Amino acid sequence: MANLFDLSGKVAIVTGSTKGIGKAIATTLAEQGAKVVVSSRDKDRVADTAKELADSGAEVLGIPCNVGRKAEMQNLIDETRKAWGRIDIAVGNAAINPHYGPSMEIPDEIFAKVMHTNIQSNLWLAQMVADEMRTRKDGAIIYISSIGGLRGSGVIGTYGISKAADIQLARNLAIELGPDNIRVNCIAPGLVKTDFARALWEDPDYAEPRIASTPLRRLGEPEDIAGAAVYLASAAGRWTTGQTIVIDGGATVIV
Numbered sequence: 001m002a003n004l005f006d007l008s009g010k011v012a013i014v015t016g017s018t019k020g021i022g023k024a025i026a027t028t029l030a031e032q033g034a035k036v037v038v039s040s041r042d043k044d045r046v047a048d049t050a051k052e053l054a055d056s057g058a059e060v061l062g063i064p065c066n067v068g069r070k071a072e073m074q075n076l077i078d079e080t081r082k083a084w085g086r087i088d089i090a091v092g093n094a095a096i097n098p099h100y101g102p103s104m105e106i107p108d109e110i111f112a113k114v115m116h117t118n119i120q121s122n123l124w125l126a127q128m129v130a131d132e133m134r135t136r137k138d139g140a141i142i143y144i145s146s147i148g149g150l151r152g153s154g155v156i157g158t159y160g161i162s163k164a165a166d167i168q169l170a171r172n173l174a175i176e177l178g179p180d181n182i183r184v185n186c187i188a189p190g191l192v193k194t195d196f197a198r199a200l201w202e203d204p205d206y207a208e209p210r211i212a213s214t215p216l217r218r219l220g221e222p223e224d225i226a227g228a229a230v231y232l233a234s235a236a237g238r239w240t241t242g243q244t245i246v247i248d249g250g251a252t253v254i255v
Contacts, residue, residue, distance in 0.1 A: 004236040008033035011084045012233065013076065015067050015125070016094030018045040020194035021144060024222035025091055025229045030058035032230055034089065037080050039065045067094045067121035068113070077128045086136075089233045090129045092122040093144040095162070097196070103157035111158055118162035119169065126173055126184070134180040140233045141177075143170055144225075145186040147248050156200075163188070167244050174242030183241040185232045190248025192220035215250030 007029060017026040018040040030036045030053055038049045043064045050062030061083050065076040080087055095118045099106045122143050133139025148156055149163030166186060173184040191210055193201050201207045201219055211217060228245050231237045246252055 005032055005230055005234045007089075007230070007234055010034045010088040010233070011037070011080065011086050012089035012091065013037045013039070013080055013087055013125075013129075014091040014093055015039050015065065015076075015121070017091075018042060018049040020196055021189065021192060021222045021225050022091070022093035023049060024226040025093065025144075026060075027053060027056075027058075028223070028226035028230055029089065029091075029233060030056075030060060032234070034233070035059040035061070035084055037061045037063055037076070039063050039076055040094065041066045067092075067125075068117040070124055073121060073124050074128060081132075086132065087129045088133075088138070089140045089142070090125050091142045091144070091229060091233075092125050092166075094121065095144070095159075095196075097156060097159040099158055100155055102154060103161075106158050114158050114162050115165075118159070119165045122166055122169060126169075126177075130177060130182065133182045134177070137181045139177075139180075139182040140237070141170075141173065141182065141184045142229055142232050143167075143184075143186045145170075145188040145244060147188050147190050147246060147252050149188060150246070150252060170244065171242045178241055183232065183237065185237070185240060185242065186244040187225060187228050187232070188244050188246045188248070189225050190214070190220055190246075190251045192222060192225065194222060210251070213251065213254050214248070215253065218249060220247065220249060 012034045014026040016022040017038040046062040053060040065072045143166045145166045146163040148160035170186045
């Protein structure tokens with residue numbers, strides 16, 4: 001059974017993987033034997049993260065990339081292939097949420113930027129890796145969505161719209177790519193203690209009621225999400241596609 005989760009010989013790209021959930025996923029994929037590409041907009045953080053993983057024994061490559069720029073995304077793909085010849089696993093984790101407040105007040109340009117970065121970039125990722133996966137009749141594409149895509153919010157509503165779209169994108173691509181044995185799935189975390197979500201979990205008026213109403217009585221840690229990515233990327237998840245795995249301590253089971 002242990003072999004079901006073995007990723008030896010696989011090459012994985014994880015966008016937005018120099019901190020938080022993305023870094024935890026990259027680290028855990030590497031621990032299961034995958035060669036991992038870490039990436040984000042910050043060149044120094046990419047270098048530091050790649051060194052950290054390499055020092056722990058991982059086969060890792062660091063490639064800076066702003067996923068909102070198509071040329072940079074293509075470079076990420078091209079440089080990975082140049083180094084390792086293939087891409088077996090693509091994890092779309094990079095996202096932005098520059099507006100904390102009502103959707104009724106969001107400027108047009110910020111709304112457009114969120115949609116471009118959080119949705120368009122994930123479609124680009126699939127378009128850029130799908131052909132070689134089709135040729136091999138094997139591949140896994142994973143999007144990190146959010147429970148914000150499953151319910152409404154008065155403060156992160158636009159982000160939630162983008163994450164709901166990622167869930168639907170996974171469903172659509174699962175249908176399109178499934179005949180070639182390419183699995184496309186989402187992971188929808190609850191509130192995880194990352195820098196990205198700091199405005200929420202550092203606000204006691206928001207976080208304390210959230211913890212109290214969560215069956216497991218705590219917020220998530222980045223490492224809580226990584227195991228599901230291994231499942232979806234490995235042979236263990238070979239008959240799972242078009243799905244969204246919710247990891248939220250039980251928060252969404254409360255009515």
